Amino acid sequence: MAKHLFDAFTVQNGTEIIQVYGRNKNALSYFNNQINTTSDLSNIKEADIYLVAISDAAISEVSKFLVAKKGLIAHTSGSIPMNALPHKQRRGVFYPLQTFSANRKVNFKEIPICIEAENEDDYKLLNELGSAISDKVIQLDSDQRKALHLAAVFTNNFTNHMYHIAQEICIQNDVPFELLLPLINETATKIHDLSPLDAQTGPARRNDAGTLEKHLAQLKHKNHKKIYALLSKSIRKTYGKKL
Amino acid sequence: MAKHLFDAFTVQNGTEIIQVYGRNKNALSYFNNQINTTSDLSNIKEADIYLVAISDAAISEVSKFLVAKKGLIAHTSGSIPMNALPHKQRRGVFYPLQTFSANRKVNFKEIPICIEAENEDDYKLLNELGSAISDKVIQLDSDQRKALHLAAVFTNNFTNHMYHIAQEICIQNDVPFELLLPLINETATKIHDLSPLDAQTGPARRNDAGTLEKHLAQLKHKNHKKIYALLSKSIRKTYGKKL
Secondary structure, eight states: OOOHHHHHEEEEEEEEOEEEEOSSTTHHHHHHHHHHSSSSGGGOOSSEEEEEOGGGGGGHHHHHHGGGOOOEEEEOOOOSSSSSOOOTSOEEEEOOOOOOOTTOOOOOOGSSSEEEESHHHHHHHHHHHHHOSSSSSOOOOHHHHHHHHHHIIIIIHHEEEEHHHHHHHHTTEEEEEOHHHHHHHHHHEEEEEEEEHHHHHHSHHHHHHHHHHHHHHHOHHHHHHHHHHHHHHHHHTTTOOOO | HHHHHHHHTTTTTTTTOOEEEOOOOOGHHHHHTTTTEEOOOOGGOOOOOOEEEEEEGHHHHHHHTTTOOSEEEEOOSSSSGGSSSOOSSSSEEEOOOOOOOTOOOGGGGGSOEEEEESHHHHHHHHHHHHHHHHHHHEEEHHHHHHHHHHHHHHIIIIHHHHHHHHHHHHHEEEOOOOGGHHHHHHHHHHHTTTTTTOOSHHHHHHHHHHHHHHHHHOOOOOHHHHHHHHHHHHHHHHHOOOO
C-alpha cells in the first residue's frame, strides 16, 4: 500500500512527499533514491499530513510516536476505526478501496478513496490529498468503512477463491483455465448495468435440482462439495425456492 | 442463447441462417422479420447444421425430431454430453462459454466456443462455424466440457452471488455498492497476470484471526456468517494454515 501511494503521489505536482518512515531498512530501499527516508521514529520530520500505511495491528502502536506532531495523522485501513489513533491529535482516515499486489500497477484515478476526519478543515485537507490522485473521494464514517471493508472481502477475497477452485477443477480435468477469463470479465462487467440480484444465472437460480446433484457428484474434493452445496442453497434461498 | 447466436451469425457473411424453429410462437417474434421461422417440428428445412440452443432438459426430446435430417446436429449445452443426441445422426456440440442475459450484448469474438464431433469432417465444419463469430474455437470432449461448465458455476454463478451478498451488506450499512466496482474489476483483471493462488489477499490468507472474528460478529445474517466461515476456512486450508 505504502509503495502504491508513494508512486501515485510522486507523479503529480499538487502534493509533496517529505519523508518515508519504515521500521525495516531493507524495505526502505525502494524509496531511498527518490526521497528522504528514516527508520528512526524520533527523526520524523514536520509535515501537514502523516499517512500511516502499515498493518492494522501496528497502527495504534506506531501512531503513538507522532503525538508531538501538529499535522493530521491519518491511517489507511478499512477495518480500523479512526479512534485507534492518539486521542489528542488531529486524526483522520485515508482508505483507498483496492487490492494491491507488490508488482502490479493500479490506476489510482478510478480507486475510491474513503476519508474520515473530526472537523471540516481536516476533511478539506484529506479531500485535497485524495483528489490529487483519485477522481473519487468520498466521506465515510468508521462504521460505514468497516462495512465496506467486509463487503470487499466478499467481492475480492472470496471471489478470487472461487477463481482458485475453478482453476483446480480445470487442472484436475485437463481443461485450460484461460478459457474462463472472458466469462470472469463479463461477470464483473455485467453488474455495472444490472444489479447482482438480477444478473444471477445458473442451476441454483433456476432451481435445477438435476444439474445441482450432478455437479455435486462431479466434484472430487469434499471441501469443494461443501462450498458448492452451501452457495447453491444460499442462491436458492435468495430467489425464494423451497429448500 | 439462441438470440445471441442469431445476432452474431446475422452480422457476418460466411454463414447463412436458413430458419429458426421455436415451440413458442411468441418467442419467435424476435426472428420473424428477419428470417423464416416455424413452430412446427415437421416443417424444419434442410440445412448443413442444426444448432439445438434450448434448455438442457429438452435437448434429447427435441433432437429426436431431426432424425430424418442429413445435416450435423449440434447442441449448445455445457453440461449435456454429445451422446444425448440421436445415435444414428451426425452429432456434435457447439458450446459458447459465456453468461447471456436477454438485454445485454456480448462480444462473441472473445467468447471461447468449445466444439465436439465424431469425426474430422464434422470437427472441421464446427470449427468453420465457430470461427465465423469467434477468435477462439477449441476442441473439448464431453468430460472436459462438463468440468469446464462446473468451473464456470464457481467463476460466474457463485462469484455473482458474492457480489449480491456484498450489496446486501452495503445496503444494510448505508454504503454505496458502486464503490466496490473498481475493486471487482481489478479482482477479475488481476488473474490475467497472476494465478488466483498467487493473487489471494485478505484476512483469511494472512491467517489474521482477529479480523476474521470481528467480521463474523459484524455480519447480521446467519447465512452470511456461514458462508464467511466456510470460505475463510477453505482459504486458510489452501495456504496450509492450522485450523
